[in-house]
Amino acid sequence: GNSVTQMEGPVTLSEEAFLTINCTYTATGYPSLFWYVQYPGEGLQLLLKATKADDKGSNKGFEATYRKETTSFHLEKGSVQVSDSAVYFCALNGNTNAGKSTFGDGTTLTVKP
Amino acid sequence: GAVVSQHPSWVICKSGTSVKIECRSLDFQATTMFWYRQFPKQSLMLMATSNEGSKATYEQGVEKDKFLINHASLTLSTLTVTSAHPEDSSFYICSARDSTWEQYFGPGTRLTVT
Numbered sequence: 001g002n003s004v005t006q007m008e009g010p011v012t013l014s015e016e017a018f019l020t021i022n023c024t025y026t027a028t029g030y031p032s033l034f035w036y037v038q039y040p041g042e043g044l045q046l047l048l049k050a051t052k053a054d055d056k057g058s059n060k061g062f063e064a065t066y067r068k069e070t071t072s073f074h075l076e077k078g079s080v081q082v083s084d085s086a087v088y089f090c091a092l093n094g095n096t097n098a099g100k101s102t103f104g105d106g107t108t109l110t111v112k113p
Numbered sequence: 114g115a116v117v118s119q120h121p122s123w124v125i126c127k128s129g130t131s132v133k134i135e136c137r138s139l140d141f142q143a144t145t146m147f148w149y150r151q152f153p154k155q156s157l158m159l160m161a162t163s164n165e166g167s168k169a170t171y172e173q174g175v176e177k178d179k180f181l182i183n184h185a186s187l188t189l190s191t192l193t194v195t196s197a198h199p200e201d202s203s204f205y206i207c208s209a210r211d212s213t214w215e216q217y218f219g220p221g222t223r224l225t226v227t
Binding site: 036041042043044045046089093099100101103104105106108 | 215
């Protein structure tokens with residue numbers, strides 16, 4: 001079956017530091033890949049997505065590139081802010097199996113001023 | 114962008130009572146909605162897939178008689194936790210899928226059973 005493995009957290013960075021959160025996946029076929037962000041006490045918000053190999057998703061300074069050869073979708077940001085503190089989930093949708101999504105365990109990011 | 118709402122945002126109920134949570138797609142039609150459960154500091158666990166006009170499909174280990182799902186229209190799905198117990202306390206999140214298969218998540222409902 002499908003699975004997503006995320007870098008374990010928590011991750012603590014100083015403001016303006018470079019962020020990488022690793023994500024690798026296992027899936028059959030050609031899944032779509034997503035990063036979601038969850039702020040305390042809230043639901044999930046789509047951060048970015050990529051639907052095919054070599055696509056780069058980007059939003060709010062975050063980027064991730066769909067790498068089929070390494071089955072990865074690592075999240076990066078060049079300069080984090082305190083407001084980026086949240087839990088980040090990597091997910092895939094196999095576009096089959098009734099469209100169910102598979103989520104990673106989440107990585108908690110804390111950015112200190 | 115598409116918006117999904119949940120109501121209530123939080124609820125406290127007594128053990129043995131039932132609680133209904135609503136999930137609405139506000140500006141699009143959703144033939145499919147998903148219900149998730151999230152424990153503190155953990156990932157989302159898919160409970161069931163709700164399809165408009167048909168029975169929900171439950172994931173393995175989820176009691177369908179305890180977690181009743183009704184998807185009566187293209188914009189509304191409800192989750193009823195029947196005879197709630199303290200171990201049912203959790204954060205319940207729904208998502209709705211649009212015609213392009215993109216999922217939009219609701220803000221979640223915090224259930225506390227005392």
